[in-house]
Amino acid sequence: MSWTLIGSITDIPRRGARCVETPRGKVAVFRTAEDRIFAIEDHCPHKGGPLSQGIVHGAAVTCPLHNWVISLETGKALGADEGSVRAIPIKLEGEQLFIALASEAKAHRAA
Amino acid sequence: MMENLVVIGNGMAPGRMLEHLLETSRGRYAVTIFNAEPRVNYDRIMLSPVLSGEKSYEQIIIHGDGWYIKNGITLYKGHKIVAIDRDAKTVTSDHGVVESYDKLVIATGSVPFILPVPGHNLPGVLSYRDLDDVNAMLLAAQSRAKAVVIGGGLLGLEAAAGLEAQGMDVTVLHLMPTLMERQLDPAAGYLLQRAIEDRGIKVICKANTKSILGDRKVEGVELADGRIIPATLVVMAAGIKPNAGLAKAAGIATNRGILVDAGMQTSDPDIYSVGECAEVGGHVYGLVAPLYEMARVAAAHLADGKSTAAFVHNDTPTKLKVTGIELFSLGDFADGEDRHEIVLRDASAGVYKRLVLKDNRIIGTVLYGETADGAWFNDLKKKQVDISDMRDTLIFGQAYQGGTPLDPMAAVAVLPDDAEICGCNGVCKGKIVGAIQEKGLTSLDDVRAHTKASASCGSCTGLVEQLMSLTLGEAFNPTAVQPMCGCTSLGHDDVRRLIKAKSLKNIYAVMQELEWSTSCGCAKCRPALNYYLVCDWPGEYADDYQSRFINERVHANIQKNGTYSVVPRMWGGVTSANELRAIADVVDKFNIPTVKVTGGQRIDMLGVKKEDLPAVWADLGKAGFVSGHAYAKGLRTVKTCVGTDWCRFGTQDSTGFGIRIEKFMWGSWTPAKVKMAVSGCPRNCAEATCKDVGVICVDSGYEIHFAGAAGLDIKGTEVLGLVKTEDEALEVIVALVQMYREQARYLERIYKWAKRVTTDEIRRQILDDIEKRRGFYERFIHSQKFAQVDPWSERVSGLHKHEFKPMATIGIADAAE
Structure with a gap:
């Protein structure tokens, strides 16, 4: 697996998210109240809403378009809704965040 | 012949190591210690009690001078080792003492992290x-x-x-x-x-x-x-950092700390390291339990070259050594989908307990206020005990297996007698409870009749009923309250009253004092709580942006494809050639696909990319535009007709008054959106009679309307009353909106709130009771001091920059490199 540096954990507010542009679409990167980190496709299984824009609570996010609640750990919809998005491997080294994409890639940090 | 063992550093870890070594291999080593501090080994954990005056230095000494003499150990006090010569196997102190070693233990501890800010080296x-x-x-x-x-x-x-x-x-x-x-x-x-x-x-x-x-x-x-x-x-x-400089200078492998294997041996087989300076298995440690474990392992290897003793990482509980504060933390307490949490809050006792479970085993614990069971939880975690059988009572601790859950009315029970329950009529808890007892009241209507509590807007009904339950016991049967969300059993009205009665001024305070069953809330309760706090404590509460819906976080409306729409304010629906030109330029410059006239008499630019928002606002701002709050649970538009300026039927300056209202009220947050209109005559071209608040100008003054709807429901407005002057009309409208802000439930439009509270009651408080009206009006003005900041210009100046650009971009070109 090849890891790509995407920035620092401090770039993301607690209970918040940022997105990363990749050749295969946007990836949403989350930071919970307790500094756990997650990455999933930024695309709600319902109607493609940008999950990175939702409200983060516990280890879940509520989609801003129609309030589906998606688990950050599995990418699966919670509650009565059915569907899932891909979870992307992510790791934290010190303060640095890395995600693993299928192909070789290098990140440009946003200024 | 005895081998020479030299120890650099005289803290708690090497002290403990020597104790072990003396037990198992007394006489094997001639021990020499170099201590940079001019004193013996003392208990550093107890420095805090020394500072607070609870203990003296003498009381925290671990090994006094006699111990070193008795055990034949040479202690150089105030000698700092400045060099290790690994070829000659000697160490040299800053006073020039050279000592040779067969085995060396480096225990140089840690150094404090000093912020490199200007002035960090000033005396003091x-x-x-x-x-x-x-x-x-x-x-x-x-x-x-x-x-x-x-x-x-x-x-x-x-x-x-x-x-x-x-x-x-x-x-x-x-x-x-x-x-x-x-x-x-x-x-x-x-x-x-x-x-x-x-x-x-x-x-x-x-x-x-x-x-x-x-x-x-x-x-x-x-x-x-x-x-x-x-x-x-x-x-x-x-913070602290491992003090590994000496080892590094001697060519010993270091990373954050001095790298050692599980036997505490460094890259040089004759040199060991223990304490805060050692890095083992990727971890460095600062708490005493693992440091003592290092001491035990190092002693075993020094005693017996073939020892298999190995250091194993274990989570160590954290406790705070401040008298009167009970706090315990252990392991991993982040939540997650494969994890379950058990939360117990006891607001009256100031207790918060949280267990994090995975596969029916404890993986983390946070205890506050009552930590007696910390050791038991630690034990269950260490032994990986399956807790399925005691899950329901686990949180109550070891002694209370089989205990009963807490009283759901605890939050009301602990309110002081002078806590205000009914805001409309200023009735305190003591008065209500007293009346129930003295007069033998048994129904809500009785209580209303005798105390006036819950007799006006009714938003405190839930609390009054809880007080009745507390006082009367099972004899009273309250009506069921719809809870705010799955995180609490309290309804919106109860939560709002309790926020005021208990002076709760942030989300964590609300969740603790009202005994929320989750640690972080959910997407339903967090935006509601944030609004209640913004409304109730202007200037004191810091808006929690992470609890706001995306539109209110980025001040634009999210669209189905993830782009945004931008609607600048056009005061009263009036615009100019300059404004229209600026909008046209922005549309061209940013390739905005759709421009549409809204129902609120202004212009909507749709399909703006999120990254472009700050630049779009910057250009609009230069033309004098501010945010139209078209995305907000707040004041949206004030539609107007042209009134006496142009219209041959106009009776008052409806345009001017609409602009005045909008300029007075913009920026205010409300439970749900608020749309207004001012028509200059009863022909009502501004369609004021289906708005949240509307004004119909007539010859004799201003007819104030409210509680209309033209959305999911269609409903004509109710007439609040007729006032003579524009100033009076403004005061009435502002007071009405403030009453709504203070009393309604989050996401409840004015017409639904008014139905609950009744038009008569609203009329009584806003039109009949001049003092009350004045109070609402003044509170709104105070609140506006903190609310009337254009969110767009704030963001053009760089606020919340992170919201508007991707964290990183991984390009295809890069992928090919």
Whole structure:
């Protein structure tokens, strides 16, 4: 697996998210109240809403378009809704965040 | 012949190591210790009680001078080792003493992290590591002056409590939003902050230290936001780093600390390392339990070259050594989908307990206020006990297996007698309970008749019923309340009243005091709580952006494809050639696909990319535009007709009045959106009679309408009343909206609120009771002082930059490299 540096954990507010542009679409990167980190496709299984824009609570996010609640750990919809998005491997080294994409890639940090 | 064992450092880890070694292999080594501090081995954990005056230095000595003599150990006090010669196998001290070794143990501990800000080396800036620091602090404390502690972690808070106990006026600066964030979740961090503040210590979180001020000595600390905190003593407790410099200079492998294997051996087989300077299995440690474990392992290897003793990582519980504060934290307490949490809050006792479970086993624990069961939870975690059988009662602790759950009415039970329950009629808890008892009241109507509580807007009905249940017991059967969400059993009205009655001023306070069943809330309750707090504590509550819906976070409306729409304010629906030109230029420059006239008499630009928003606002701002709040649960538009300016039927200046209302009220947050209109005559071209608030101008004055709807429901407005002057009309409208702001449930439009409260009651409070109206009006004006800031220009200036650009871009071109 090849890891790509995407920035620092401090770039993301607690209970918040940022997105990363990749050749295969946007990836949403989350930071919970307790500094756990997650990455999933930024695309709600319902109607493609940008999950990175939702409200983060516990280890879940509520989609801003129609309030589906998606688990950050599995990418699966919670509650009565059915569907899932891909979870992307992510790791934290010190303060640095890395995600693993299928192909070789290098990140440009946003200024 | 005895081998020479040389130990560099005389802290708790090497002290313990020597004790083990003397037990198993007395006589094998001639031991020499070099201590950079001019004293014997003492208990560093007990420095805080020394600082607070609860213990003396003598009481915390572990090994007195006699111990070294009795055991034939040579101790060089005040000798710092400056070089290790691994070829000659010697060490050299700063006083020139050279000692040769067969085995060497490096236990140089850690050094405090000193923020590299200007002024960090001024006299009066101290760290908090050893007895010298404590003595210096005690000396400074004699002045009874002001002290600042930088760092709200374990060490910093202990230092702050100690200095406060010595009579200093202490402020703690902490970079993160909650105290001890590495050991505590935000809920427990809130309780801790409250307890610390109760002792008279000021706490400033999110405090970024910019510089330490002073000419020849410390005079104060300046924060990045410009605040200056005067101080004659500054204690840096912002963390520690392993002291590995000496080992590194001698060519021993180091990373963050001195690298050792599980047997505590460094890259040089004759050299071991223990304590805070050692890095084993990727971890460095600062708490005593693992350091003692290192000591045990190193002693075993020094005693027997073939020992298999190995250091194993174990989570160590954290406790705070401040008298009167009970706090315990262990393991991993983050939540997640494969994890379950059990939360117990007891608001009256100030208790918060949280267990994090995975596969029916405890993986993390946070206890606040009552920590007696910490050891038991630690034991269950260590042994990986399956807790399925005791799951329901686990949180009550070992002694209470089989205990009953807490009383759901606890929050009301603990309210003081003078807590105001009914805001409309100013009725306190004591009066209600007294009336129930003295007059033998048994129904809600009786209570309303005798006390007036819950007799007006009715939003305190739930609380009054809970008081009746408390007083009357099972004899009273309250009506069911719809809970706000799955995190609480309280309804919106109860929560709103309790926020006021208990002076709860942040989300963590609400969740703790009202005994929320989750640690972090959900997407339903968080935006509601945020609104209630914004509304109830203007100027005091810091808006929690992460609890706002995306539209209110980025001040634009999200569209189905993830782009946004932008609607600038057009006051009263009036525009000009310059404004239209600016909009046209923005549309061209940013390739905005759709431009549409809205139903609220303004212009909507649809399909703006999120990254472009700040630049779009910057251009619009140059033409004088501000945000139209078309995305907000707040004041949206005030539609107008042209009134006496142009219209041959106009009776008043409806355009001017609409603009006046909009300029007066923009920026205010409300439970749900508020749309208004002013028509200049009863022909009603501005369609004021289906708005949340509307005005129909007539010859004799202004007819005020409200509670209309033209959305999911269609409903004509109710008439509130007729007033003679524009000034009076403005005051009535503002008071009405403020009453709605203070009483309605989140997401409840005015017409639904009015139906609950009744038009008569609203009319009584706004039109008949002049004093009450004035009160609402004044509170709205106060609130506007903090609300009328254009969110667009704030963001053009760089606020919340992170919202508008991707964190990183991974391109295809890069992928090919």
